[in-house]
Amino acid sequence: MDETALIHSAQNGDLDAFNTLILHYQDAVFNTAVRILGDEDMAQDAAQEAFISAFRSITSFRGGSFKAWIMRTVTNACYDELRRQKRRPTTPLEPETSDGEEMDSPKWLADPNMTPAQQSEADELEHAIQHCLDELPTDFRTVVVLADIQGMDYTEVAAASQVPLGTIKSRLARARLRLRECLRGFEELLPSSFRLEGERTL
Amino acid sequence: MKNFREIELLSVYLDGQLNESESKRLETRLASDLELASVLNDLRLTRGILRKLPARKAPRNFTLTRKMAGLKPPLPRSYSFFRFSTAVATILLMFTFAANSVARLSFGFGAAAPAAGPAFGMGGGGCDEPCGEALQAAATEAPAATEAPAIEAPPADMLPAPTTDGTLRESEPSPDAVQTPKEPAVESELQNQAPVEKEAVIPVMWQVILLVVIGSSGLTMWLIQRSASRKWQ
DSSP, X not given: OOHHHHHHHHHTTOHHHHHHHHHHHHHHHHHHHHHHHOOHHHHHHHHHHHHHHHHHTGGGOOSSOHHHHXXXXXXXXXXXXXXXXXXXXXXXXXXBOTTSOBOSSOGGGOOTTSOHHHHHHHHHHHHHHHHHHHXXXXXXXXXXXXXXXXXXXXXXXXXXXXXXXXXXXXXXXXXXXXXXXXXXXXXXXXXXXXXXXHHHHO | OOOHHHHHHHHHHHTTOSOHHHHHHHHHHHHHOHHHHHHHHHHHHHHHHHHHSOOOOOSSOOOOOHHHHTOOOOOOHHHHHHHHHHHHHHHHHHHHHHHHHHHHHHHHHHHHHHHHXXXXXXXXXXXXXXXXXXXXXXXXXXXXXXXHHHHTOOOTTTSOOOXXXXXXXXXXXXXXXXXXXXXXXXXXXXXXHHHHHHOOSSOHHHHHHHHHHHHHHHHHHHHHHHHHHHHHO
């Protein structure tokens, strides 16, 4: 895939070229949205809005990392979604049973390659991590999602977040520190190496 | 717990973003400072856990349709011609209405002054439709006119012989005697008013033609848009 040619075609109004770019980035965009928002439905809305917005403003893309540019769009869409959520009645993060209780192992997290026990542990760990991510301020969460979950470098994160590089370093360090403190509350779910290290530092 | 500046330094070092000299200086400190090394390990493990999070795949494709992207079908060149002609015809139509209105207003002011003179003096002018009724009413008020001869009564010898019928004949005004002085005034008023109503700078026919042009151009544009969007889909 010649990304530059596709971007150029999309800038000339070629929707098919832009859809090829969407197919390439949609997993990363959705994953980022779901980690920032903590909700799959909201993440889908944000991802779709981000792509629509990206197509409409693709002429403003002046080169550089397209991934960082598209991540900036999805980050803005997530912020919009969070603002919208504040105006609406909140819904629980976990799906509920017919009795109104939260499902421990929701179907939407199921991985058919795992045993039920492994699946349950993975679900709980993922829930624990998502819970700790949700506890972070939105700006910190965005930086840690882009850097540690999406694996973007500092320059890309700065471009996506539209904040200076120094701020990114500071936010990332603070976010990691807070996450570490939060994850201590879920030590039984964490890998053994993490538990031992935690006990040593305590 | 180390101060935040040191933790930030460790976080940056962990990501390999420190320059060579800073990295060496920090590594020297890490070798001697166990607490600092322990914090670095904590940060490394936290980052490791985040990286182990399963990547969530998109549950569906987010590709855009033309409608979602807000794209409009390409229109033929003739569309812009019809759009231009519609705009020009609309402007011209508005101009004709404006010109005719201005003309009516100016003629109306010009005609009002001469009409007011005789109307004031004759007790029935200066009005449009009720004029006829007023004049008719004036015509039936004949006894007022018959009183005048009574004041300037002619000598008795010139009067006809007094008979019972005679007084009635004298008091009855003849239709000719009453209406004859009024008729020229009515006609002159109607003649004065008629040109004011008929005056129009641009004939109505032109306005009708412009309306037809606007309507047909608009309809053609709609048809072009419809066929273009059908072909596009």
